[in-house]
Amino acid sequence: MVLPPPTTSPTVRENVGIIDVTPIGKLDLRGPDVAKLLNQLYVNKWSKLGVGRVRYGVMCAEDGVVMDDGVTGRLGEDHYLMSTTSSGAGTVWEWVENWLQAEHPEWQVHVTPVTTAYARINVAGPHSRELVGRLTGGIDLSAESFPYMNVRSGRIAGVDDCVLWRIGFTGQLSYELHVPAGYGLHVWEALLEHGQDLGVAAFGVEAQRILRLEKGHLIVGQDTDGLTRAYSAGLDWAVKLDKADFAGKPELVWQHGETGGMRLVGLQPVDGSIVPPEASQIVRPGRGTTLDIVGRITPSRMSPTLRQSICLGQLDASLASAGTEVTVRLPDGRDISARVTEHLAHVDPSGERQQLVTDAPEPLAAPPSPRGSLAARSSRTMCLQRSGPPEGQRIRRCA
Amino acid sequence: MIDLSGMAKFGVRAASEGPVARALGTGFARTTRGPDASLVVGSGPGEWLVLAEQAASSDVRARLESETQSCDAFASVVDLTHGRALVRLAGPRSADLLSKVCSIDFSDDVTPDGSALRTSVARLVTDVIRDDQDGVPGYLLHCERSSGRYLAEALVDAGTEFGIESIR
Secondary structure (H helix, E strand, O other): OOOOOOOOHHHHHHOOEEEEOOOOEEEEEEOOOHHHHHHHHEOOOOOOOOOOEEEEEEEEOOOOEEEEEEEEEEEEOOEEEEEEOOOOHHHHHHHHHHHHHHHOOOOOOEEEEOOOOEEEEEEEOOOHHHHHHHHEEOOOOOOOOOOOOEEEEEEEOOEEEEEEEEOOOOOOOEEEEEEEHHHHHHHHHHHHHHOHHHOOEEOOHHHHHHHHHHHOOOOOOOOOOOOOEHHHHOOOOOOOOOOOOOOOHHHHHHHHOOOOOEEEEEEEEOOOOOOOOOOOEEEEEOOOOOEEEEEEEEEEEEEOOOOEEEEEEEEEHHHOOOOOEEEEEOOOOOEEEEEEOOOOOOOOOOOOOOOOOOOOOOOOOOOOOOOOOHHHHHHHHHHHOOOOOOOOOOOOOOO | OEEOOOOEEEEEEEOOOOHHHHHHOOOOOEEEEOOOOOEEEEEEOOEEEEEEOHHHHHHHHHHHHHHHHHOOOOEEEEEOHHHEEEEEEEOOOHHHHHHHHOOOOOOOOOOOOOEEEEEEEOOEEEEEEEOOEOOEOEEEEEEEHHHHHHHHHHHHHHHHHHOOOOEO
């Protein structure tokens, strides 16, 4: 399949873009034992996460299969805010409650789902610091004071009680704004209005998917499946087997000692004009005239940055070394060659773009503030929201 | 029916029987009025929902944080204002309406003024709070923000035969 290079992601690579990522799951965690809980839930370590810091975490089920991922920030001494995948928000909440209620009722932790309490906007691109800085007051955005993987609380576009994260999924300098949900539209419009001279534009999920693929960031459920343990998801760096315990540890100890299985790798077709469709099988000669399936393409897109097709794939560990050439069977029966790349990231593997240092911006002399009462906003928001009855529900309309 | 989603809403968690519960003045499944006219709802075991006018939000939050901290017991206060929807259903036929979308017995003997329960309303997890005003039966219905419009539409649909009016 040959696709023209998309035109949307250069906005994020060269200027600044904003995307609505509100559905990402959010759990408010409070109590003196939150770090114990996080150490139990995630494969990596949480005991030394300082106030104002953020860490990426991966959760595995008890069979070691990757279950969910996301960042968690420490907002206060006993106050953390966890992000989950959008589709995993409910499952993770139940998972957390299960650990607290059934396994460790002695731990002092309160968990509250706040997914719908915050609108969440990702501001990404070389000009993101400048744009966010125009709308914030009292938060020092300089690279020294607010480095990558940090979180701050404060006012954005006149809205109090916002949470500002320096994280990103696109591989660019980027910020995520958690805004009390009733003011989400106000902040979104303020970003568009005050970033015009910076070339701001909204971008959507397709552009985000291309950007994350260029950066080689994992999507649980696309780059993993129901059998993918942490080491097969390229998460070797995250798994800390020297922790006393965590969900899935026994299975991961076992997998760590194994040499086979699948590995997540970066792949680039040798003919960079061909984009193998997602789920294309990776094959090698088997017995006689048969072919053995040794992997599959997970995402694939034409990279607007590299001007060639790029992929991630699950590949048999024996073929996962950088430079190995593999055969991808296309749906039309043709075979193409693709080469395993050194990193999962196709673009900027060293992370220079997301560590970009720019001048600390000046806030606007008269920052925008929300108009109208919250009550009016709530009514309006309820009117704008799409809704429907739960699955299977029938409402009898009375005469 | 009136949309009260703009009201301030705080979730309080603490041991169901202890100093925080005593300070809040009510337990599971009952309501009481706070000193600042807020409505304190025992919404679950060890869980309270505190509702207040938006203008009093900062004061109520400060009071709740101060009260819970002074109790020297593990407790938390979370601002849920933007994360939950709230509607009031009021009128002599409101119990009849609710009975169409909820299997709870809403008779005065079983669900009197000041009672609170978490149940299924139109197949949606909802806190139902009996809160009469001036002798008129009334119910506050509290659910996740993203389900608010659905709940409102389901109530309007169920209330058509009773002449329901939706007031914004």
